[in-house]
Each structure stands twice: as structure tokens, then as C-alpha cells.
Amino acid sequence: MSAADVVEPSAPLSRRARKWRLGRERALTGLTVAGLFLAWLLSTHYGLVNPLFLPSPAAVWTAFVRTATEGYQGSLLHEHLLASLGRVLTGYVLACAIGIPLGIVMGLSRDVKAVFDPVIEFYRPLPPLALYTLIVMWLGIGDTSKVALLFLAALPPLTISSMQAAAGVDPRFVKAARSLGAGKAQLFRHVFLPACLPGICTGMRISLGFTYTVLVAAEIVAATAGLGWMIWDASKFLISDVVIMGLFVLALTGVALDFAIRRCERALTPWRFR
């Protein structure tokens, strides 16, 4: 649910009033973006800031084109992007495959919860970088340790939300289904799983967002490609246009990922979007 979904008008608005309201919100958003861009453009154009720290939009665009066509440190931009996405998605998909079933079982069995809950609750608040030092010691500096860190970052939101979703299934649905003749397997497939899905989807969204934010941390040690590594590496040489360009690409990719997972959510739980 985005912030816009949460804002509820105090009184029911007419269709026209709602349309106008939405139009105004969009206009405000557009003005903010345009204003920020203009401020950036003017402050660099009139030399109000040191271009070493804040290069002009044109310089960032040039960096973008250069990296996309000639590459940065041996890899083209899309190769950096794919390297990063590959790591994020590998860690994330693995975490989904393990975390969701684990969370469901934890929600159903207090014994299983008693086993796994302390482990997850212990490492969950640790800063990813702190955790990463240990992972590198154990798994080396290759891709395995990076994926492992992303996996560990993705896991807690998934298990916690799946656990809560499984424990929170309305018993009245179960009762209704049983009185309609549903057996155990049918109950699980037709009632339990769909009842859990909204909670699981929320967890999947939170998890993907969080995993993505850990990306830079995962790539600062001994990577040769990846958006996070590119930004980190460029910052060491004060190549600020590449840094800012990289941040833009990271942000846009993050928005695209969130959009994609929202689409998945819609496809998986269509009844919530009517």
C-alpha cells in the first residue's frame, strides 16, 4: 500500500472532487521534481557549488552515456546492473523459497517458532555491514558471500510476515470450509494459503525493498562489477558524476522492482484490488 492509498478523505468526495484532488496531488509531485531539478541546474550553472561534489545535470548525463557505451572499469552499465540484479534476485528468491514455508510452519507450530525465532530475532537488528565481515571470513570474498548477505537480509521480513499471516487466519473461514466438506489438503490449498497470501505479499514487498538497500554493502568488498561497487569505486576517486549517475540508476531500478512486485501482488491477490 502506498502512502496515497492510506490517505482517506474525511468525508466521501464526489467523483469530480476526487479527480480534482488527484490532479492536484500529481501537480504538486511534478512541481517538486521540477523544482529540485531546476535548483540543481541553476546552482551548477552559476557555479554556486564545487562541481567536484555536485556535477551539473549535463555532466551526469554524459557519465551515463559514457558508462553505457564505453563502460566503467571494464564493464558496461547494463553489465553492472545485471550483476547487481542477479545477486539481489538470487538472494531474494532463495530467501522466499525458504523463508515463506518456514514462516508458515512457524505460524502453525509454536515449537518450530521456538526453535527459529530467537535465531532470526538475534541477527535481524544487526547492521548488514557488521554481519558481512563475518560472512566474508566464512565464505570468502566471492559472489557466495554477497548472495548470502542479501539472503540473510531478505529472510526476516519474509518469515515474520508469513508467520503472522499463518497464525492470523480467521478460524471462521476454516470452520465454514470444514462444514462444506473440505478435507485437510483442500483446506490448506483453498482456504489457508489464500488467506495467508496478502500477509505474505506484504512481507515479500518489504523484503525486496530491504534486500535492495543492502546491495551496496554487499558489493563494496572485492567485487568487479555491480552498481553498488561502481558507486563505491567511483567515490574513492571523487568521480562524482558516475556516483550520482549510479545513484539515479539504483533508484530507478528500485522503483521498477517495487512496481514489478506490486504487479505480482495484484496478480496473486486480485480480490484486494477491486
Place this chain on the structure above:
Amino acid sequence: MNWTSLRGPKLEVPAMPGPMAARAHLAPAQDRGRLAIQDLSIAYGEGAGRRTVVERFSLDVAPGEFVCVLGPSGCGKSTVLNVVAGFVPPSRGRVMVDGEPITAPGADRGMVFQQATLFPWKSVLDNVAFGPLMTTGSSSTAEQTARTFLSLVGLAAFEKNYPMELSGGMQQRVGIARALANYPRVLLMDEPFGALDAQTRAMMQEALLNIWAEFRTTVLFITHDIEEAIFLGDRVVVMGASPGRIVADIPVDIPRPRSPEDHFSDAFVRIKRECFELIRAETMKAFEQQSGMAARAAG
């Protein structure tokens, strides 16, 4: 719509005993749906904390009969229904449908709850098709049956909608269709209109009578609303509280089909007065017991 059209497509009958076999000789409720509750007692807890909720409850419901169980809140009327549904085991006595003792929930007893417990993730059609799908395993058969029952409750046009898009009264009609789609021997209704506003409730009562006129299954209807019980039932079984037991079994000799006008008939008013006095006496007794217990707890 006549009875034969309600039977829908001929259902496949897999080799399985019990309710499935009964489906093959589905007939207008003459020999099917006899409910017998014999000397039923329900108690919770152990030792000194043991509390009897329902005591020596005996009730015979003939096939196709509409019996309303009326009682003050907390008299255990819903608990009785839950025993018939198979969710609560009896402490003593037994419950039988067509001579078969009840041991577990089953598709032969359809249940309609106070809140329409429709599955929000399924369309209206899939909700009604749920029971037939569970018992026959064929989704095309289930959908055909579901369409028949959706038109029975007048909601054929809403089959693609999700339950959330329907009003409370419409949801409850879907709930009734869903329970009927299994061709149950007994329809169990647990204050199904309790959560609706007064106008919708009145409409739903009439709708239910119309549905029942077409699909004459045995109905056990739980309510605390005196007028609802009289308007709907062939009999009104009045329960007293702590412990829950039957205090009166009143036949409702108002001819069918009934109309809202019947609320003002002499017979209706007479039965209403009788029920009112019984319920009031039971409620007073329960109040005194409660304040007595409170006084003892305080003293």
C-alpha cells in the same frame, strides 16, 4: 422454478459411503433430513470448574421442517448448533441425522453463520461452488450447481464479483446458496441475519422463506429475535439459560406462504406474547443468578 430443475446436472457418484451416496436419490425431503437430538448435554472444563452449558436437550425435527431455536444470549443455543454441525462433541447424549450419529463436520449439514464467512479470495460463483467442488472434485459440475443456487437466491448476475463488492444482505444470500449447494440434509443457521439492519433483515427473512419454499430442506435456525422465530418457523423451541435447556416447544399455526402482514395476525401476536413471557422469565432468572454469583464473589 420447480424442484427437478433445482437438482441441477446429474452428479457423478464416486464409490464412497455417506452423504455422497445420498445425493443420488435426492428427493423432495420426504425421507431425508430427519434430525434427532437425544438427551444432549454439553459441559466444559474439569473438576470444580466444570460448567454445564446445555443440559438434557432433546429435539426431533421432521424432514423438511423449519424449527427455530429461540433463547436469550448465552443460553447455549449456538453450542447446540455447533454440536449438530460436528464442531463440538457432546458430553452426553447423541445427535443423529437420518439415523447416522454425527462425529465430525460434514457436507450433509450446511451451515450459515452470523457473519457471511464467504471466502474473500474467491468470486461469488467460486464461493458457492466450493462445497460441490470439495465433494465431487469436478469444477465444471460444481460451477453448474453453483449457478443453479445463485439464481435461486437471485444473485446470478453477481457471479463474477468478489464478496466484498456485495452488500451485507447479498453476502448472506450467497452464504445461504453456498450452504445449499451441497444439497444438505439439514441446513443449520446460526443467527444468520443478526448482523443486518432491521430493514434488510426483514427482506432476508422473506427471501429465506421463498428459497425454502423451493428447496425444502430441514432447517434448524438459531435466533434471539422472537418475531423472526415466529415468522420463519413451523415450531419455535424456546430455550432457558444456565444451563441451556428447552422450556417450551411452540407450534406456529400460521399458514404458509407467509407474508409480512402475518406479523399482525392474532396467532402471531398470541405466540409472540407467550415467547416474550418465557424469554423474559428466563432472562430475569439468569440476571439474578449472575448478580448472586457477583455478590458471592464480592463477599
